[in-house]
Amino acid sequence: MRRQKKKDREKKNSPPKLTRNGLAALGLSLLAVIPYLNALHNSFVYDDRLQVLENPYAHSFRYLGKIFGSTSWTFEGAQGVTNYYRPLQTLAYLIAYKLFGPNPFGLHLVSLLLHLGVVLLLFAVTAALFHDFSLSCISAGLFALHPIHTESVVWIADLADLQLCFFFLLTFLFYVRVTLQGDRRGWAWRTAVLASYLCALLSKEQALVLPLLAVAYEHFYRPGRESTSLRDKIARYAPLCLMAMAYLGFRRFVLGAFAPSVSRPDLVWSQVLLSAVALVGGYLGKLIWPAHLSVFYVFHPSRHWSDPPVLAGFAGLLACLFLFVWLWRRNHMVSFALLWMGTTLAPVLNARWMPGAVFAERYLYLPSVGFCWLVGWAMTKIWESSPSNDSATSYPFRRLAVLVALGILCICYGAAVIRRNRDWRTEEVLYRRTLAEQPDAQLIRTNLGLIYWNNGDAIGAEREWVQAMGPEHPYVPTLDNLGMLRTVQERYPEAIDLFQRAIRDSPLYAQAHKNLAAAYADTGKLADADREFRIAVALAPLNAGARNAYGHFLSDQGRDAEAEQQFRASIAADENSDAEESLGEILSRDGEAQQARTAFAAALALDSSDSGAHFGLAAIFERQGRIAEAISEYRAALNGDPQNAAALEALRRLSAAPDQAPKNGTP
Numbered sequence: 001m002r003r004q005k006k007k008d009r010e011k012k013n014s015p016p017k018l019t020r021n022g023l024a025a026l027g028l029s030l031l032a033v034i035p036y037l038n039a040l041h042n043s044f045v046y047d048d049r050l051q052v053l054e055n056p057y058a059h060s061f062r063y064l065g066k067i068f069g070s071t072s073w074t075f076e077g078a079q080g081v082t083n084y085y086r087p088l089q090t091l092a093y094l095i096a097y098k099l100f101g102p103n104p105f106g107l108h109l110v111s112l113l114l115h116l117g118v119v120l121l122l123f124a125v126t127a128a129l130f131h132d133f134s135l136s137c138i139s140a141g142l143f144a145l146h147p148i149h150t151e152s153v154v155w156i157a158d159l160a161d162l163q164l165c166f167f168f169l170l171t172f173l174f175y176v177r178v179t180l181q182g183d184r185r186g187w188a189w190r191t192a193v194l195a196s197y198l199c200a201l202l203s204k205e206q207a208l209v210l211p212l213l214a215v216a217y218e219h220f221y222r223p224g225r226e227s228t229s230l231r232d233k234i235a236r237y238a239p240l241c242l243m244a245m246a247y248l249g250f251r252r253f254v255l256g257a258f259a260p261s262v263s264r265p266d267l268v269w270s271q272v273l274l275s276a277v278a279l280v281g282g283y284l285g286k287l288i289w290p291a292h293l294s295v296f297y298v299f300h301p302s303r304h305w306s307d308p309p310v311l312a313g314f315a316g317l318l319a320c321l322f323l324f325v326w327l328w329r330r331n332h333m334v335s336f337a338l339l340w341m342g343t344t345l346a347p348v349l350n351a352r353w354m355p356g357a358v359f360a361e362r363y364l365y366l367p368s369v370g371f372c373w374l375v376g377w378a379m380t381k382i383w384e385s386s387p388s389n390d391s392a393t394s395y396p397f398r399r400l401a402v403l404v405a406l407g408i409l410c411i412c413y414g415a416a417v418i419r420r421n422r423d424w425r426t427e428e429v430l431y432r433r434t435l436a437e438q439p440d441a442q443l444i445r446t447n448l449g450l451i452y453w454n455n456g457d458a459i460g461a462e463r464e465w466v467q468a469m470g471p472e473h474p475y476v477p478t479l480d481n482l483g484m485l486r487t488v489q490e491r492y493p494e495a496i497d498l499f500q501r502a503i504r505d506s507p508l509y510a511q512a513h514k515n516l517a518a519a520y521a522d523t524g525k526l527a528d529a530d531r532e533f534r535i536a537v538a539l540a541p542l543n544a545g546a547r548n549a550y551g552h553f554l555s556d557q558g559r560d561a562e563a564e565q566q567f568r569a570s571i572a573a574d575e576n577s578d579a580e581e582s583l584g585e586i587l588s589r590d591g592e593a594q595q596a597r598t599a600f601a602a603a604l605a606l607d608s609s610d611s612g613a614h615f616g617l618a619a620i621f622e623r624q625g626r627i628a629e630a631i632s633e634y635r636a637a638l639n640g641d642p643q644n645a646a647a648l649e650a651l652r653r654l655s656a657a658p659d660q661a662p663k664n665g666t667p
Contacts, residue, residue: 020133024136027137027141028123028137028140028144031144031145031414032116032119032120033112033116035145035414035418036112036153036417038418039108039112039153039154039421040108042108042154042421042424042425044156044427045155045156045426045427046155046295046427046447047157048104048107048156051090051093052093052097052102052156053102055075056075056573056574057090057094058093058097059094059097059574059575060574063075063094064091068087070255071084071085072084072087072089072090076540076542077539077540077542078508078538078540079508079509079510079539081261081508082355083205083260083353084205085205085255088160088163088202089163089203092110092159093107093159096110107159108154111152111153111154111156111159111162112153114159114162114166115149115153117166118143118162118165118166119143119144120140121166121170122139122140122369123136123137123140124136124173125169125172126373128173129176129221129333129336130333130373132380134376134379134383135376135377135380136376138376138379138380139369139372139373139377141406141410142376142413143369143372145413145414146287146290146368146413147293147413147416147417148286148287148293148364148368149361149365149368150293150361150417150420150421150424151293151295152362152365154420154421154424155295155424160204161363161365161366162365163203163204164203164206164207164366165365165369166203167196167199167200167203167207168206168366169369170196170199170200171196171197171240172210174189174192175193175236175237176222178190178193178236190236193239193240194239194240197210197243206347206348206366208244208247208248208347209343209346209347210240210244211237211240211241212343213344214237214240215237216336216339216343217336218236219233221336262352262353263352263354264301264351264352267351267352271301271302271303271351272352274301274302274303274304274305274307275301275302275349276313276349276351277302277313277317278302278313279348279349279351279358279359280313280316280345281309281313281314281315281316282297282313282359283345283359283363284316285312285316286361286364287364287371292437293420294361294437294438295430295434295444296356296360296434296438296441296443296444297357297358297359297441298440299357299359320341320342323374324338331377334374334377336370336373337370337371337373337374337377338370338374340367340369340370340373341367341368341369341370344367344369344370345363345364348360348363356443379405379406382398382401382402383399383402385398431444431445431448431451432448442468442472443468443475443478445468446464446465446481449461449462449464449465450481452464453481453484453485458485458488461481461485462485465481465482469482476502476506476512477511479498479501479505479512480502480511480512483495483496483497483499483515484515487515487518487519487522492519492522492523495519496519496520499513499515499516503516509539510537510540510543511536513532513533513539514533514536514549516532517529517530517531517549518549518553520532521556529553530553533546533550534550537550537566537569541569541573543573544570544573544574544576544579547566547567547570547573547579548566548567548570548576548579550566551563551566551567551570552582555585560590563582564583564586567579567580567582567583567586568583575602575606576606577602577603577610577613580599580606580613581599581600581612581613581616583599584596584597584599584600584603584613584616585612585616587599588616588620593620593623593624596616596620597617600613600614600616600617600620601613604617609639610640611636611637611639611641611644612637614633614636614640615633615634615637615644615646617629618632618634618636618650619650630650631651631654631655634654
């Protein structure tokens with residue numbers, strides 16, 4: 001009786017469950033958000049510019065059909081053949097672009113909010129699976145702070161992994177709830193399962209493995225499985241399997257193939273298998289010891305079972321197997337964590353299918369859920385275990401040790417995340433830090449050279465591109481960029497050779513065709529230049545840069561009607577100030593003053609510092625006798641181009657004799 005009264009008093013004095021969960025959610029939210037606050041003001045880096053700023057699909061809702069009806073990189077044209085179908089990622093870019101414009105802050109905020117949602121969902125899923133409040137808190141807290149997640153959270157181009165993990169966990173939470181709610185509301189939970197799973201499939205291809213986890217959970221882990229008929233079990237996960245099959249059918253018959261692109265066709269299957277084992281060892285190592293993180297890891301295929309990475313991978317697989325068997329007998333439900341890790345990691349272990357980054361930290365965002373469950377369970381077991389002799393000092397000491405260990409781990413993880421976020425501040429910093437870890441990363445060195453080039457440092461660009469050329473076969477962008485430099489240096493034979501090598505390696509690479517055309521134009525080979533420009537715009541019809549370059553070439557040849565077509569096509573593909581300004585110049589020469597003004601105004605709406613558009617408007621205003629407006633536009637043009645001789649002369653002329661300017665000019 002006394003013991004019952006004591007329990008009643010403890011129950012009465014203990015905080016309500018809702019309050020406890022609310023406090024846990026608040027604490028987890030702080031852990032998820034605070035370490036990443038210094039990343040909100042990071043700039044666009046790496047693929048961000050291509051996927052957001054140079055992606056027409058991310059700028060206009062008129063491309064919604066393309067977003068959902070084609071693969072992720074089809075905006076690049078013929079060279080955009082890829083295995084990626086991630087429409088929700090592009091849709092998120094589009095919505096963020098409409099809300100925030102070309103500002104990286106908005107997209108960083110979206111990524112951070114998604115990460116927060118994943119952490120809270122992980123807490124809910126863990127509670128539903130393990131029914132352990134401490135395990136739920138520790139697992140979600142570790143996930144929130146694990147440094148391996150920095151790439152996924154702070155890199156805008158990796159939004160897909162955040163979306164995948166969010167909808168993957170949401171689907172699994174709904175799936176677990178199907179039975180908990182009984183038959184009365186079962187249909188609602190089943191509908192929620194399918195809707196969420198569809199979103200997961202539209203986020204990233206790894207979602208295909210979710211039905212496998214559902215089948216395993218249904219037959220080996222769900223409470224009450226012994227008393228549930230086989231028919232009822234199949235009825236629960238069959239809709240997931242059917243949706244996965246429908247998704248595969250869509251990719252096969254609508255997109256053409258599930259995986260139309262093979263990145264490494266020369267890699268034999270024995271090397272694929274050995275490399276997969278080595279990759280497993282690398283991923284386990286990064287989960288356990290997240291040090292020397294890098295945005296790019298150079299891939300070296302494994303060719304023999306005795307290679308050290310392969311041996312490390314075998315050791316890791318054996319350790320996981322023994323741990324799985326031990327947990328299956330000791331704590332059955334926790335063994336599901338290893339099943340989760342292996343199933344969600346398996347799709348990224350095929351090196352033939354993977355792109356340039358075969359090994360990447362972002363691929364661990366979803367699999368690390370299982371790792372956090374294992375660590376969380378180990379911590380809770382140490383916390384709850386009591387020595388056999390019921391020592392009065394040993395038991396509190398163990399709990400104190402757990403608290404201290406968790407505190408140190410959180411501080412170290414949080415500090416590592418904050419420090420790693422700074423590496424992503426700018427592209428130059430990111431590439432320098434990456435090359436410090438991976439000095440033979442030719443692609444990253446090529447990108448660093450492009451940063452120098454855009455900053456006007458041709459010497460630095462040449463140094464990086466020359467180094468990126470060897471000793472192995474160079475990347476196509478390296479050949480193209482070095483050829484661009486040789487063109488500027490007027491070393492045309494070398495430039496043309498480099499462009500032709502790039503085209504031989506990648507015939508669908510529109511950028512190389514465009515740059516080869518420019519080199520031909522500079523050397524007077526106008527017919528060859530016209531041919532290469534036509535190939536470039538045919539390969540990438542939505543590429544505004546290729547359209548504009550061809551338009552400028554045509555305009556220089558006096559072919560204004562054809563040039564106008566290219567500029568209008570460029571604007572139709574993706575509104576840009578270069579095309580609007582150039583269109584305005586053609587219309588102005590043709591005497592279409594009103595249409596020219598509209599084009600110049602559109603250019604300035606897109607880029608208020610466009611000095612050419614200001615100059616064009618000024619010339620029109622001067623011809624129309626609107627002297628004050630002309631002077632204002634000439635001055636605005638000089639803000640962007642202080643040495644513009646024509647604008648300086650016009651200002652001197654109009655300021656010296658404004659009364660001589662035409663009062664009533666005609667266009």
